[in-house]
Amino acid sequence: MESVVSATVNVEVVLSAVVNLLAAVIGGIVVAALGIRTWRMQVRAKVRHDVALQVRRALCSFRRAIAHVRFRMKADWEFVERPGRDAERLDSGEEHQRKLHYRDEVYVYQSRFKVLQDAAAELDDAELEAEAVLGPEIINLLKPVRRLSVHLHSKVRHYLHDLSTGHGSDEKTEAVIFDRSEEDKPDKFSKDLQAKIDAVENYTRPYIQMKGKSSI
Numbered sequence: 001m002e003s004v005v006s007a008t009v010n011v012e013v014v015l016s017a018v019v020n021l022l023a024a025v026i027g028g029i030v031v032a033a034l035g036i037r038t039w040r041m042q043v044r045a046k047v048r049h050d051v052a053l054q055v056r057r058a059l060c061s062f063r064r065a066i067a068h069v070r071f072r073m074k075a076d077w078e079f080v081e082r083p084g085r086d087a088e089r090l091d092s093g094e095e096h097q098r099k100l101h102y103r104d105e106v107y108v109y110q111s112r113f114k115v116l117q118d119a120a121a122e123l124d125d126a127e128l129e130a131e132a133v134l135g136p137e138i139i140n141l142l143k144p145v146r147r148l149s150v151h152l153h154s155k156v157r158h159y160l161h162d163l164s165t166g167h168g169s170d171e172k173t174e175a176v177i178f179d180r181s182e183e184d185k186p187d188k189f190s191k192d193l194q195a196k197i198d199a200v201e202n203y204t205r206p207y208i209q210m211k212g213k214s215s216i
Contacts, residue, residue, distance in 0.1 A: 045207075051126075051133045052204035058119070058126035059197050062145070065119035066193065069112045069152060070179040078111060079104040102163045109156055120149065134207065141203055144196040148189070152176060 079085070088100050123142070130138040155176040159169045169177075180187040186194065 048133055048207040051129045052207035055123075055126045055130050055138065055204050056201060056208070058123040059145070059200060061119040062116075062123050062149075063193065063197060065116040066149060066152065067179065069109070069116055069156070070177060070189070072178040074104070074108050078108045082107040098166060102160070105163060106160055109160065113153065113156075116149065120146070130204075134204075137203065138200070141200045145193070145200065148193050148196065152189075 082104065085100075085104070088096070088103070123145075127138060127142055155173050159173050159177050162169050162173075175187070176189055179190065181190050
């Protein structure tokens, strides 16, 4: 009788140990699964954060490049090294001076638009990454930003054409190509550009903030 009781107790002990072991294994699997899920969420959040930040940085470069193009003053160093300029300066005739000024302006804007082209290429790369990671909505948000850049380029070409023919530029053209912003009071073009950039930044902001939240 005692042997039967002893055997029963041993079986219960073994079963209890097996149950505890299974519980520990299952608990470990659950914890591991939750850990993997959390890790994947953190990785996903980091990728989205980095891509959104890349878009923000590209927009900053793009905005500065447009401001560089629209800066009304032209410094001497922007055109004094233009090839052939020293020889052209020898003629002091009024018509020749007008042509000299035109060629200087063309040279300056070519250099300034090169900076804008580089910034646009940077924005293109950021857009490609954002489309793949965040979705196609970023494309529609960036289109209005680019349209303003195209509009600026068109107005500069119009201004240079008028300059080459000896005609003065019109008010609407100058309102686009020259930054007339005052302290704490941006001009219309600057306002339009900032509004379109704000729309993109509002879209990317949650992804930039998401990284910090996911790591808590």
